[in-house]
Amino acid sequence: MPEVDLVFPRAYVEFVNPADESEVLRCDLTWLTSSFMCIFGQGCQGIYADAPDVGCCTLGAHFADKDDEKRVAAYVGMLDDELWQQKPKGRKVRTNDWVEVDEDGERKTLTTIVDGQQACVFHNRNDFHLGAGCALHALAYVIGKNPVETKPDVCWQLPIRRTFRTVERQDGTTYTEVSIGEYDRRGWGPGGHDLDWYCSGNTEAHVAVEPVYVTHEAELVALMGRAAYDELVRHCDAHVRSRSALALHPADPH
Known part of the structure; x- marks a missing residue:
């Protein structure tokens, strides 16, 4: 239907x-x-036809406010190579590795293009050992938190x-x-x-x-x-x- x-x-x-x-x-x-x-991973077609495995993570997430970004930053610091496919190798994660400013001056999660598909930098692709999905979402289960605590406000809402x-x-x-x-x-x-x-x-x-x-x-x-x-x-x-x-x-x- x-x-x-x-x-x-x-x-x-x-x-x-x-x-x-x-x-x-x-x-x-x-x-x-x-x-x-x-139904991400269970029939979700993605908001764009050319990125069916990305769900609604294609555009990245705008932060609600400074507190939202600060809270997420604390959890970004907990991500390792096992959870985050695009984690910078061999150095400490910097803010500009995962935050960008859009054309309206609003801060949001960085988007990257991998194999021709744009998505939030925290979106692990299909070839990752955990499969496609959000690194911050995966982290929540590893540390015994609800994803409400680890992800940007707009994502969990x-x-x-x-x-x-x-x-x-x-x-x-x-x-x-x-x-x-x-x-x-x-x-x-x-x-x-x-x-x-x-x-x-x-x-x-x-x-x-x-x-x-x-x-x-x-x-x-x-x-x-x-x-x-x-x-x-x-x-x-x-x-x-x-x-x-x-x-x-x-x-x-x-």
Whole structure:
């Protein structure tokens, strides 16, 4: 089945963050209770047809802020030749070995071209002894961490999308709306519509046994906080018990 339409009926829930009353969480129940899972290495076609084994790592990862880059740098220092195919040989890793500045002055992970395919410098190719995949992701399992801790923010968040908006009530008070939903191809900006394949709306990737809010607990806790996540689980559980056909993600098996 081809990728589903980007616009379809969705169910949402809003609730005050139990840990911060100035925040209201607005969560996409349709996405969070869907059967999506990352299928990298299990049928992922890559966002570009000429790089099917690279997944969504073709363009490198923009750092959210200085703290994001600093955190990743600490783990880059732990990578060895067994985990990182493109690790510089015979010397200490320098920042410019893995960080570059794009045309807009934003810092991101370096991209390199190997055998004609562009990808993030941390993406190990098929001929590596570990196979294709992220060196920082592999490191997480070696040192007993979750990849949420070792990878750039944008990498572990995808395809969950968190956005912030200031909302003014009729009485003049304001609150911060924190939206948690699906990072579909529109989230990539105008260029997202040019991607040759994208996972979140494809039936091929909606094959998980458990829903997103369960399989992505670590990511959601990092994005929302534990108290808000626990409240989200309560709403998702209720939604799963009562949802109608209109509340199902169209890429889910029916």
